[in-house]
Amino acid sequence: MRDRWGTVRLEAFSDGVFAIAATLLVLDIGVPASKFDDLWRGILDQWPSYLAYATSFITIGGLWLLHHGVFRRLAFADNVVTRLNLLLLMSVAFLPFPTRLVAEAIDMADAERAAVIFYGASLLTITLLTNAMWRYVARNRDLLEPGVSERDVKAVLDVTTPNVGFYVFVIALAILAPRAAAFGYLVVALLAVVRVHGDSAPDKGRNRPA
Amino acid sequence: MRDRWGTVRLEAFSDGVFAIAATLLVLDIGVPASKFDDLWRGILDQWPSYLAYATSFITIGGLWLLHHGVFRRLAFADNVVTRLNLLLLMSVAFLPFPTRLVAEAIDMADAERAAVIFYGASLLTITLLTNAMWRYVARNRDLLEPGVSERDVKAVLDVTTPNVGFYVFVIALAILAPRAAAFGYLVVALLAVVRVHGDSAPDKGRNRPA
Amino acid sequence: MRDRWGTVRLEAFSDGVFAIAATLLVLDIGVPASKFDDLWRGILDQWPSYLAYATSFITIGGLWLLHHGVFRRLAFADNVVTRLNLLLLMSVAFLPFPTRLVAEAIDMADAERAAVIFYGASLLTITLLTNAMWRYVARNRDLLEPGVSERDVKAVLDVTTPNVGFYVFVIALAILAPRAAAFGYLVVALLAVVRVHGDSAPDKGRNRPA
Amino acid sequence: MRDRWGTVRLEAFSDGVFAIAATLLVLDIGVPASKFDDLWRGILDQWPSYLAYATSFITIGGLWLLHHGVFRRLAFADNVVTRLNLLLLMSVAFLPFPTRLVAEAIDMADAERAAVIFYGASLLTITLLTNAMWRYVARNRDLLEPGVSERDVKAVLDVTTPNVGFYVFVIALAILAPRAAAFGYLVVALLAVVRVHGDSAPDKGRNRPA
Numbered sequence: 021m022r023d024r025w026g027t028v029r030l031e032a033f034s035d036g037v038f039a040i041a042a043t044l045l046v047l048d049i050g051v052p053a054s055k056f057d058d059l060w061r062g063i064l065d066q067w068p069s070y071l072a073y074a075t076s077f078i079t080i081g082g083l084w085l086l087h088h089g090v091f092r093r094l095a096f097a098d099n100v101v102t103r104l105n106l107l108l109l110m111s112v113a114f115l116p117f118p119t120r121l122v123a124e125a126i127d128m129a130d131a132e133r134a135a136v137i138f139y140g141a142s143l144l145t146i147t148l149l150t151n152a153m154w155r156y157v158a159r160n161r162d163l164l165e166p167g168v169s170e171r172d173v174k175a176v177l178d179v180t181t182p183n184v185g186f187y188v189f190v191i192a193l194a195i196l197a198p199r200a201a202a203f204g205y206l207v208v209a210l211l212a213v214v215r216v217h218g219d220s221a222p223d224k225g226r227n228r229p230a
Numbered sequence: 231m232r233d234r235w236g237t238v239r240l241e242a243f244s245d246g247v248f249a250i251a252a253t254l255l256v257l258d259i260g261v262p263a264s265k266f267d268d269l270w271r272g273i274l275d276q277w278p279s280y281l282a283y284a285t286s287f288i289t290i291g292g293l294w295l296l297h298h299g300v301f302r303r304l305a306f307a308d309n310v311v312t313r314l315n316l317l318l319l320m321s322v323a324f325l326p327f328p329t330r331l332v333a334e335a336i337d338m339a340d341a342e343r344a345a346v347i348f349y350g351a352s353l354l355t356i357t358l359l360t361n362a363m364w365r366y367v368a369r370n371r372d373l374l375e376p377g378v379s380e381r382d383v384k385a386v387l388d389v390t391t392p393n394v395g396f397y398v399f400v401i402a403l404a405i406l407a408p409r410a411a412a413f414g415y416l417v418v419a420l421l422a423v424v425r426v427h428g429d430s431a432p433d434k435g436r437n438r439p440a
Numbered sequence: 441m442r443d444r445w446g447t448v449r450l451e452a453f454s455d456g457v458f459a460i461a462a463t464l465l466v467l468d469i470g471v472p473a474s475k476f477d478d479l480w481r482g483i484l485d486q487w488p489s490y491l492a493y494a495t496s497f498i499t500i501g502g503l504w505l506l507h508h509g510v511f512r513r514l515a516f517a518d519n520v521v522t523r524l525n526l527l528l529l530m531s532v533a534f535l536p537f538p539t540r541l542v543a544e545a546i547d548m549a550d551a552e553r554a555a556v557i558f559y560g561a562s563l564l565t566i567t568l569l570t571n572a573m574w575r576y577v578a579r580n581r582d583l584l585e586p587g588v589s590e591r592d593v594k595a596v597l598d599v600t601t602p603n604v605g606f607y608v609f610v611i612a613l614a615i616l617a618p619r620a621a622a623f624g625y626l627v628v629a630l631l632a633v634v635r636v637h638g639d640s641a642p643d644k645g646r647n648r649p650a
Numbered sequence: 651m652r653d654r655w656g657t658v659r660l661e662a663f664s665d666g667v668f669a670i671a672a673t674l675l676v677l678d679i680g681v682p683a684s685k686f687d688d689l690w691r692g693i694l695d696q697w698p699s700y701l702a703y704a705t706s707f708i709t710i711g712g713l714w715l716l717h718h719g720v721f722r723r724l725a726f727a728d729n730v731v732t733r734l735n736l737l738l739l740m741s742v743a744f745l746p747f748p749t750r751l752v753a754e755a756i757d758m759a760d761a762e763r764a765a766v767i768f769y770g771a772s773l774l775t776i777t778l779l780t781n782a783m784w785r786y787v788a789r790n791r792d793l794l795e796p797g798v799s800e801r802d803v804k805a806v807l808d809v810t811t812p813n814v815g816f817y818v819f820v821i822a823l824a825i826l827a828p829r830a831a832a833f834g835y836l837v838v839a840l841l842a843v844v845r846v847h848g849d850s851a852p853d854k855g856r857n858r859p860a
Contacts, residue, residue, distance in 0.1 A: 025718070
């Protein structure tokens with residue numbers, strides 16, 4: 021018989037990591053003291069930091085929505101899901117580092133390319149881990165809540181899978197036009213947030229019945 | 231039929247972002263090593279940091295109270311509320327950056343003005359997003375808990391709306407007298423905390439019944 | 441009739457602030473690059489940082505235990521408790537700043553005195569706010585869970601009150617012998633943790649009944 | 651009669667500290683500005699930081715799994731468990747400091763040895779505290795949920811105990827070959843994560859019944 025982990029503390033720990041990783045991003049934004057003479061300009065010059073902040077925050081927000089979508093369909097987690105989740109959190113919590121690199125390198129031709137590709141590779145890793153987690157769940161239906169339909173399983177698979185293509189395309193773009201790719205990630209993040217859907221059925225018993 | 235998101239994990243993620251954004255503020259307070267000869271003076275000289283800390287902490291605390299007030303009246307969230315909430319959290323988590331600018335710029339005439347206006351614009355954005363979220367809910371009554379009355383909906387609308395006027399006024403003040411405006415934000419934050427009210431009915435079933 | 445706030449999200453937000461304030465303390469510990477030649481010595485030389493870390497972590501841990509002791513006896517919070525709680529959290533989240541000052545100033549005679557007194561004053565503020573919150577609750581018994589006895593109310597009052605005396609004594613000591621006072625705070629923190637007691641009755645319905 | 655603490659807020663506070671300590675680790679990763687000329691190389695040169703990040707993140711993840719395994723078997727905590735838990739959290743939250751030392755010292759022969767041994771000693775302390783907590787629980791069976799079997803108690807004891815041997819071995823290795831020991835910690839962390847098992851029985855009533 022399969023080992024079981026209740027999902028409540030797994031979700032609490034995961035929510036903590038997602039929320040902290042997203043909120044730490046702001047620590048990397050700052051106007052250097054030398055630019056306080058013309059602070060408006062100094063604030064505007066930080067646009068790569070804002071772009072990087074918005075992209076990573078929205079990316080993490082979208083991943084959290086996906087994570088929420090996966091876990092609320094689980095009756096419980098087994099040892100594999102628990103370990104994949106830990107790897108996923110490790111890669112999400114890593115994201116502030118490539119984010120900082122992109123913001124710092126955006127005006128330096130070669131560095132910009134490297135930073136943008138490295139950022140894309142980090143996102144790709146995260147996406148592949150999310151996808152792997154759901155594919156594992158889809159092959160082990162006893163992990164799922166009783167009411168989850170075949171259509172539901174496919175819907176989550178759809179949302180987690182094709183992002184991979186997007187990221188590969190944007191990483192390729194990064195080689196030719198790194199700056200365009202930096203904006204491309206923001207678009208990818210926004211699309212990801214738009215594509216995740218809630219459930220037509222209410223959540224698994226965590227709100228009081230209407 | 232509308233997509234549904236349970237509110238429990240949305241609240242947990244939001245609580246995390248609010249708590250972290252508020253607690254990170256302290257990282258920007260420090261006495262430079264050169265002022266350790268006369269540390270009492272060095273501590274006193276940091277008053278702009280304390281003002282900025284208190285203002286942003288109380289502002290975030292007040293926003294959290296508002297957020298609490300909105301979400302406990304929701305039976306569930308839909309896709310729009312979920313996305314607006316993500317934008318709101320992104321702007322709340324951004325606040326430590328303008329907070330730091332205000333603390334750093336307070337003794338430099340031009341920079342002070344820019345920093346104070348930028349801070350005000352950030353607050354205004356946050357307020358407008360909170361207001362937009364509640365106006366959306368007010369137009370989609372099926373999102374609300376069954377027991378929420380018309381009077382209740384108006385009360386929350388009142389608390390979220392008129393702050394906009396305050397902020398516009400304080401931003402205008404910032405152009406003429408930036409330092410006065412910096413204290414003005416603290417007053418706005420304190421008023422916001424005082425104006426949010428709890429509910430005469432108990433919370434939606436999360437405490438055990440009395 | 442009194443406005444009501446459910447305690448669950450108040451506790452979640454408070455837990456977040458306590459946990460983050462305690463965990464951020466480690467960011468201020470570090471060995472300067474110049475001491476890597478003799479790293480063992482460099483590590484030992486950081487003892488003021490470890491003392492400051494342990495003192496503040498245990499202090500925050502003890503405050504969290506007190507907070508837990510207060511809130512689990514509440515049926516709900518009203519507007520006053522909510523605001524006092526916000527002030528309390530603001531002063532707890534501030535603690536990393538005086539902690540850092542103590543660690544940095546410990547070898548500089550005058551600065552050491554100022555830092556230690558400032559630290560003590562911060563602790564005193566926190567203690568007074570905790571005490572004020574419980575005294576308010578004790579005067580407004582309708583806030584309490586039905587089963588809370590008079591003896592219970594007195595017990596919490598005992599644990600929150602006399603610390604004030606301790607802190608005043610240690611601040612006085614700080615004037616004469618700042619280093620002794622720095623260790624005194626650690627003793628105060630340890631005593632506070634030892635003195636907080638759980639309840640002979642089980643928690644208010646949040647664990648499943650035995 | 652024994653004092654009782656409900657486990658829900660203890661878990662929430664602990665989850666917060668674990669999640670924050672793990673997520674803060676990324677703040678210590680960065681490429682110095684001087685290496686932006688050849689950023690790919692600069693990114694690769696940071697491998698000690700990635701090793702340190704992965705080791706500490708997985709270690710904290712494994713400790714969190716252990717913590718989860720301990721607490722879900724508790725009916726309630728008493729004063730001793732509460733204090734041991736506070737000490738445990740204090741030592742977990744300290745881990746980012748030795749992690750940073752290892753990453754910074756990895757290219758300096760003597761410093762590397764000191765940093766790796768110090769890191770190992772920190773891990774050993776954490777492991778001993780986890781072990782002490784469970785041994786205490788195992789001697790005070792009234793703290794356990796009614797359904798926990800003798801075999802279950804032994805299983806947790808097995809998972810928390812023998813790590814001590816591992817760490818002692820790796821610390822000894824650190825004296826001879828510090829770099830090998832640094833990789834050894836990663837292996838220890840991975841083994842720890844693999845060895846923690848879920849329960850064949852479902853969690854204590856926190857998920858809805860299947």
